[in-house]
Each structure stands twice: as structure tokens, then as C-alpha cells.
Amino acid sequence: MKIAQERLLELGETLIRTRGFNAISYADLSQKLQVKNAAIHYHYPTKEDLGIAIIRFNREKFAQFCQHMIKREFKPDEQIRRYIRIYSSSLQDEKVCLVGSLGPDFTTFGPAMQNELKNLTSEILDWFTQVLEQGRNEGIFQFKVEPQIQALLIITNLTSALILSKIMGPTAFHQITDSVMSSLLKTQP
Amino acid sequence: MKIAQERLLELGETLIRTRGFNAISYADLSQKLQVKNAAIHYHYPTKEDLGIAIIRFNREKFAQFCQHMIKREFKPDEQIRRYIRIYSSSLQDEKVCLVGSLGPDFTTFGPAMQNELKNLTSEILDWFTQVLEQGRNEGIFQFKVEPQIQALLIITNLTSALILSKIMGPTAFHQITDSVMSSLLKTQP
DNA sequence: TTGCAAACTAACTTATTAGTAAGTAAGTTT
């Protein structure tokens, strides 16, 4: 039986996002995939190799999301709403985002994996910055700081909203996202 | 040689905040304290016992901070500034806050440790909410949502600012805190 | 000074970890 690469990477991502990179093992993965641990080592010799592949997998999914937003020509507010929906869909299974899960353990990773995580993070920030800027130019969004700063503020809200929700329950998440969206859109009196 | 409890808990907190709970071991702690691992097991039989003690230690330090704020009768804006200073002092050694470090691994903890983390989190949120409310009543702060929501927004900014800074460098942190403070204080045109 | 408990050390156990080496079955190429 060939391992379905996508199933492996998706499972790995899920485990990382629910329990953390340093709390998962080859045994966890191989058991759930009904293969031996050596089968995973065959594809990803070291745990770092696996970590890198999972981050890259996530980057590709994000790139696809961005492409989809362009193809469908969604307006900035709809793009943000759909991005937030990705986060809220993780609430149920108590997943945090990959950046929120791997960030605190950053110093335990090797340079290659650190770099992969840096790339993911800056891609998200760049995309968010660009959507905010476009939205303000189109008169849909309002905010007083530079788009790059506003992107930082909202991304940190979202990342931590998932973390906080693991501890305190999902109410916090919705309170945060609702007020983020409405303050972005609200028209000045 | 008696283990200095405070040194042990402080070291444990530092290790958790730099590498994560699931990436530290009794060996890490005992080596740095120049004792055998059994000496730590004597005080904290299980790793969960140790984790609980470290969170409680952090709660006590936070309670002392709050008491200090009351005694010195600092104004709300000065209280927030001093609270943010606690965070920025962690930037150098690439520490995140305890909530940001333990939150993503929440599901790997037992109920007692989960509960201790819940208590720490709600104490921080409650204090922040109260300071924001007081500051707005005194005409020092401005914000449009309820104080409890505004507390969520700022706490998530701070928590994630440290996580992001581990990945992308400390610039992000200062951009976030500067704009948080100025938007809290800025007077409406 | 003796007695005793608190706070260790020495020396383990058991389980789990990432990682490896040798072998094999099923395709694929030549």
C-alpha cells in the first residue's frame, strides 16, 4: 500500500496544530496511517524533513487560497471574511494555526525549518497587507495606521484568538473576529 | 545543597517560555541547577506537578505586579505601559509569554494543569479589562467596544507579538505595541 | 549527642524516541 502523501502531510499538520511539533512522534503518524514508522522515515528521513514538508504543504495551500481569491475576483472584505473562515473552521477540533503552533517552539528547530516558517509567515503578512491596502483604496476599509501595521494587528488577533480559545473556549474567538471585522468596515460618524 | 525553589521555578519558566513545555526535561533543569534529576522529582514528582507549580509561580508574580500597581497608584495608561514593559523585556532572550507558550500545547496537559492555565489567563484578562474600563472612565483611554472585548484585542496583540518576533525579529513587536498604545490614547479629530 | 525528618544522591527501571540496516514484494525499464 502506497502512502498517500497528501494524507500524511494533512495528518501531520493536524497533529502539529492540535498537540505541537515536539509532542508528536513517528509512531503517532504511522499508527494512524496503518504503516510502520520506517515507511515515514523512507519519505522524510528526519523529523525536521517532515516538519519542513508540512510547512511547505501549508504554504502551497495558502498560495492556492490566494490564487482562488484572485480568480473569483472577490472584494477585499470578502477575502478577509473567507480568510477568517479558515481560522474559525479550526475551532471545533481545537487546532491553532501553524504559525501559532510552531512559533513558540521556534528555537528548537534547525535553520532550514526556521526558514520555512519565516517564509510562511511573511507570505501571510504580505498578502494581508496587500488586501488591506486595496480595501482602503477602494473605500471599503478604514484604519489609521499603515496597511503593514494593520496587518500585524489583525494577524496577531487571529493567531492568538485560536490559542486563547483552546484555553478559555470558543466565545473569545468570535468576539475578537466580530469586532475586528466591524472596526475595519465601520463608517466614521 | 538545598535547591532554591525560586531559582528552580524561574529556570523552569524561562525554559518553557523559550523552548516549550514538551521540549524540556528533568535533565535540562537538573544540569543547570547542578543537582540530580531525582532531586527535582523529590519536590515535584511528575512533570505535570512541576508545570502546575510554574504556572502558579507566574500567577503569584502577576498578582504582586497588580498589587504594586495599586500601591503606587499608577494611572491606567502608566499601568498598561508597565505591563507592556514586562513583555518587551522578554524580547531579548526570545521568550514568549507563558500563555502563548502553553496555550498551543493545552490538549497535551492533564486537567489540573489545564485548570491552572485557565486561572492565569482569566486573571490577566480580568485585570486588563478593569484597567481599560477605569482608563476610559477617567477620560484617558478611548475605544469603541466593551472593555472586556478591548482587553481581548490587546492581549492577543501582545501574546502574538512575542510569537511573531521569535520568527520575524523584534521590529514587529515594537510596531504593534506602539500602535496599540497610541490608538488607545489618541484623541478623536 | 542523639534522634529524626527533610533533602538529597546513586543507581536503577521502563517506555518511548528518532533513526537505521537488511531484506522483500511489486512494479518498471532495458
Added chain:
DNA sequence: AAACTTACTTACTAATAAGTTAGTTTGCAA
């Protein structure tokens, strides 16, 4: 059909993890 490759399994290793047990030191009170 022989040679080779891919994708595994079987069976292991060495290291490290948390945790234990039995004995030893230390500080202090009676």
C-alpha cells in the same frame, strides 16, 4: 527475462524520557 527502482516491513539500536527505590547526608530540635 534480467536488472533495477520504488516503497515498503521486520527488526534492530542508541539515546533520552519520566519516574522509582534504597541508601546517604544535612540541619535542627530535644
